[in-house]
Amino acid sequence: MKLATLHHEGKTVVCSETERGFVVVGDGDVASLVGQPGWYESAKRTVRAENHVLDSSEATFAPLVTTPRKIICCGLNYADHITEMGRELPDHPTLFAKFTDTLCGAEEEIQIRASTKVDWEAELAVMVGSALYEADENEAAAAIAGYTVANDISMRDWQKRTPQWFQGKAFDATTPVGPVLVTADEFEADPTFEVSCFINGERVQHGITSTLVFSPAKLLSYISTFTQLRPGDLVLTGTPGGVGAGASPPRFLANGDVVRTEIPGLGALENRVVISSGEP
Numbered sequence: 001m002k003l004a005t006l007h008h009e010g011k012t013v014v015c016s017e018t019e020r021g022f023v024v025v026g027d028g029d030v031a032s033l034v035g036q037p038g039w040y041e042s043a044k045r046t047v048r049a050e051n052h053v054l055d056s057s058e059a060t061f062a063p064l065v066t067t068p069r070k071i072i073c074c075g076l077n078y079a080d081h082i083t084e085m086g087r088e089l090p091d092h093p094t095l096f097a098k099f100t101d102t103l104c105g106a107e108e109e110i111q112i113r114a115s116t117k118v119d120w121e122a123e124l125a126v127m128v129g130s131a132l133y134e135a136d137e138n139e140a141a142a143a144i145a146g147y148t149v150a151n152d153i154s155m156r157d158w159q160k161r162t163p164q165w166f167q168g169k170a171f172d173a174t175t176p177v178g179p180v181l182v183t184a185d186e187f188e189a190d191p192t193f194e195v196s197c198f199i200n201g202e203r204v205q206h207g208i209t210s211t212l213v214f215s216p217a218k219l220l221s222y223i224s225t226f227t228q229l230r231p232g233d234l235v236l237t238g239t240p241g242g243v244g245a246g247a248s249p250p251r252f253l254a255n256g257d258v259v260r261t262e263i264p265g266l267g268a269l270e271n272r273v274v275i276s277s278g279e280p
Helices: 030-034 039-048 079-084 137-142 216-223
Strands: 002-008 011-018 021-027 059-061 071-075 094-098 110-113 122-128 144-151 175-183 194-199 202-208 234-236 258-263 267-276
Touching: 002 021, 002 030, 011 030, 011 039, 021 039, 030 039, 030 122, 122 194, 122 216, 122 258, 137 144, 137 216, 144 216, 144 258, 144 267, 175 267, 216 234
Parallel strands: 071 234, 110 267
Antiparallel strands: 002 011, 002 059, 002 175, 011 021, 071 094, 122 144, 122 234, 144 175, 194 202, 194 258, 258 267
């Protein structure tokens, strides 16, 4: 099943993407749906009942998550990206958090002020489907509700102001996520995905998730040892090599650039970047 959060007629609705179009499942976002007991079968019943099908021209993609949830990200998780950033392979995941306000829709403009070193980071993201605390890897794998596409657009000049990355990763509405969550039952256990990023049509990143240092299940298990993960929480799993900061010379996004983030089987984000001066 493919689930999306859409803006429609002044409200936010959860829909399932079908051959007929987007079928409305309920109000709210995908995260709030996943937090409901029996959500999967309930959504399936609604789709089978052929509930309201939206005209695609009537709706726009919202972030999958619009309500307050945990958004935890892993940096330096592909061996090639770790190498290009001049670091050693880690013994433990490098983690940071985002606010829900950081997220934006699959086709929204990304508007940035006060940064001149704006970089791209194509990523696979997973949504938690059931509560996890001190979970082992098997429990963590079973708790994955589904997979989606993300891009951790990063303000490198802000990121490097201090040893802590947070401020360069948390600008409002700069992390597109979507366009859909594809539920885990659509794939075999521990699926492998190809992650690519294109700038104005030029592919700048390509990675295979089988080369992750820490798999999604390992990340969820590790995170659950210090904080409880709940249905609807998002975990971004890291980016492959090819980021602008790792190029020689470094390369950053310019005003008007179009960033396309693509994972076959999950979909694509396409976001135009608008960069202007001034405080964020």
